[in-house]
Amino acid sequence: MNIHAPAAAKARPLDEQTSTFAGDVIEGLSQYPKKLSPKYFYDAAGSELFEQITLLPEYYPTRTELGILHDRAGEIAAIIPEGTALVEFGAGATTKVRILLNRCAFRAYVPVDISGDFLKAQADALRRDFPRLDVYPVAADFTAPFALPDAVSEMPKVGFFPGSTLGNFEPQEAASFMRSAREILGSGAQMVIGVDLEKDERVLYDAYNDAAGVTARFNLNVMVRINRELGGNFDTGAFIHRAIYDRERHRIEMHLISRKAQTVRVLGRSFSFRPGESIHTESSYKYSLDRFTALARGSGWTVRQSWTDDAKMFSVHVLAAAD
Numbered sequence: 001m002n003i004h005a006p007a008a009a010k011a012r013p014l015d016e017q018t019s020t021f022a023g024d025v026i027e028g029l030s031q032y033p034k035k036l037s038p039k040y041f042y043d044a045a046g047s048e049l050f051e052q053i054t055l056l057p058e059y060y061p062t063r064t065e066l067g068i069l070h071d072r073a074g075e076i077a078a079i080i081p082e083g084t085a086l087v088e089f090g091a092g093a094t095t096k097v098r099i100l101l102n103r104c105a106f107r108a109y110v111p112v113d114i115s116g117d118f119l120k121a122q123a124d125a126l127r128r129d130f131p132r133l134d135v136y137p138v139a140a141d142f143t144a145p146f147a148l149p150d151a152v153s154e155m156p157k158v159g160f161f162p163g164s165t166l167g168n169f170e171p172q173e174a175a176s177f178m179r180s181a182r183e184i185l186g187s188g189a190q191m192v193i194g195v196d197l198e199k200d201e202r203v204l205y206d207a208y209n210d211a212a213g214v215t216a217r218f219n220l221n222v223m224v225r226i227n228r229e230l231g232g233n234f235d236t237g238a239f240i241h242r243a244i245y246d247r248e249r250h251r252i253e254m255h256l257i258s259r260k261a262q263t264v265r266v267l268g269r270s271f272s273f274r275p276g277e278s279i280h281t282e283s284s285y286k287y288s289l290d291r292f293t294a295l296a297r298g299s300g301w302t303v304r305q306s307w308t309d310d311a312k313m314f315s316v317h318v319l320a321a322a323d
């Protein structure tokens with residue numbers, strides 16, 4: 001679909017990425033209940049807000065996963081063959097991958113991310129700090145099939161998917177991502193993956209309703225992005241952030257709730273809201289070890305190793321491609 005914003009149409013058509021964003025937003029706001037994909041949180045401001053979230057006292061996943069990776073890096077290093085290429089699905093802050101790069105003898109690193117600019121900056125920093133590592137950034141949407149660079153075709157592959165980003169996929173999407181990662185990495189591949197675990201509901205609630213309101217700003221920022229990139233007129237003061245835990249579905253849901261009856265225009269289209277009506281902006285699935293093992297098995301992987309922190313808040317797994 002190629003949607004052109006009426007105001008901007010005279011000047012220039014939307015680029016491909018913005019056009020996909022436009023199509024998804026129009027489709028999501030036309031549904032009932034309304035929804036938006038969490039992948040659109042991460043413009044520059046959203047990525048910065050997410051970095052702030054990772055430092056919040058209530059948001060346990062990042063520091064817990066970092067702790068597990070630090071504690072287990074030696075064990076991970078021991079099962080990684082010489083001359084391996086590490087393929088990271090999504091390229092956020094480099095803190096986590098640096099733990100692996102410091103401890104394991106990787107020959108190449110392939111960060112895959114939709115944002116080419118971000119990738120380049122990340123790749124430059126890693127080349128500086130790891131001069132013996134070959135870095136081959138790939139600008140691609142890692143949720144769809146993509147090709148690895150020819151330079152790594154003969155190397156053993158290890159995928160890296162930290163942060164429980166898997167939890168932001170619907171269960172079918174999670175399975176199809178795992179299958180596609182298995183296809184891309186090839187037979188004999190392994191994968192290191194971080195997965196958030198089910199736990200006390202209060203801990204989950206607080207992690208997504210932080211006292212400083214950073215998660216609320218992160219959630220509302222998607223409206224700021226729509227206003228800027230798609231000529232929208234969302235009044236962010238007329239919506240509130242809400243995060244709830246759905247126990248049956250094992251997921252935190254984030255919503256933006258309309259404070260009043262209102263009409264919002266995006267790309268020349270009108271969307272009306274009733275008071276209290278929601279836009280569902282994110283699901284963050286929490287797994288049990290058994291449910292994650294079943295997901296991995298059903299999508300072409302066997303679980304080789306699983307580690308959690310002492311309080312069983314978060315898990316890191318090494319998977320092996322089932323041949």
Ligand code: AVI
Pocket residue numbers: 053061163164165166167168208215282283284
């Ligand atoms: C990136 N992702 C795993 C985060 C999560 O916990 O689902 C995104 C996030 N949303 C609100 N806070 C953090």
